[in-house]
Amino acid sequence: MEYLKLDSSNETELARKAVEVLRSGGIVAFPTETFYGLGAQFDNDKALRRLYEIKNRPFDKAIPVIVSSIKQAISLASEISILERLLMDRYWPGPLTIVLKARKGLSKHITAETGKVAVRIPGRSFALTLAREAGFPITATSANISGKPPADNAQKVLEYFDEKLDLVIDGGKTYGIEPSTIVEVVQGKVRILRKGILYPTINHLNDS
Numbered sequence: 001m002e003y004l005k006l007d008s009s010n011e012t013e014l015a016r017k018a019v020e021v022l023r024s025g026g027i028v029a030f031p032t033e034t035f036y037g038l039g040a041q042f043d044n045d046k047a048l049r050r051l052y053e054i055k056n057r058p059f060d061k062a063i064p065v066i067v068s069s070i071k072q073a074i075s076l077a078s079e080i081s082i083l084e085r086l087l088m089d090r091y092w093p094g095p096l097t098i099v100l101k102a103r104k105g106l107s108k109h110i111t112a113e114t115g116k117v118a119v120r121i122p123g124r125s126f127a128l129t130l131a132r133e134a135g136f137p138i139t140a141t142s143a144n145i146s147g148k149p150p151a152d153n154a155q156k157v158l159e160y161f162d163e164k165l166d167l168v169i170d171g172g173k174t175y176g177i178e179p180s181t182i183v184e185v186v187q188g189k190v191r192i193l194r195k196g197i198l199y200p201t202i203n204h205l206n207d208s
Contacts, residue, residue, distance in 0.1 A: 022040065062118060
């Protein structure tokens with residue numbers, strides 16, 4: 001396991017290093033604008049299975065991904081509604097995860113065979129730099145053992161996983177008050193699946 005300290009001068013360099021690890025099938029812990037996430041390449045089934053195993057996550061729970069652009073998000077979906085596109089335009093980049101109808105061929109470890117995929121463009125953070133450098137979707141499931149609190153610092157990540165990861169990017173303590181809000185558009189309405197940090201704002205959309 002490699003441990004690298006992030007600062008203002010090496011963000012791009014560390015993002016490129018992380019992409020190399022992801023492309024080789026590795027798992028990377030990295031800071032987002034909320035908590036730390038665990039990244040694997042979205043279409044590498046071996047890495048995705050390993051991710052489930054080290055988190056002790058049930059295989060029937062889908063794993064969310066981060067992307068670098070709306071175009072990339074749309075490429076993961078079989079269709080996009082007008083309301084879904086409006087949510088993307090208004091809240092991305094930012095802590096809003098949108099559950100979309102998945103296109104055929106996505107790994108069952110991303111969709112958990114639900115026919116859906118959870119996607120967001122992260123807000124200003126190392127996660128956004130990483131997504132942009134990668135050019136492919138990356139998992140961003142919380143860096144914790146399933147059922148444990150999410151990690152808001154690299155030391156907590158190490159407590160959870162020790163040597164089970166391939167790379168840890170230490171960006172200091174994250175804001176880590178609440179996770180991203182998760183929504184799904186159902187019959188033209190925004191259904192909130194997890195309240196998260198944007199909940200007060202999102203909750204008023206159906207009233208307008």
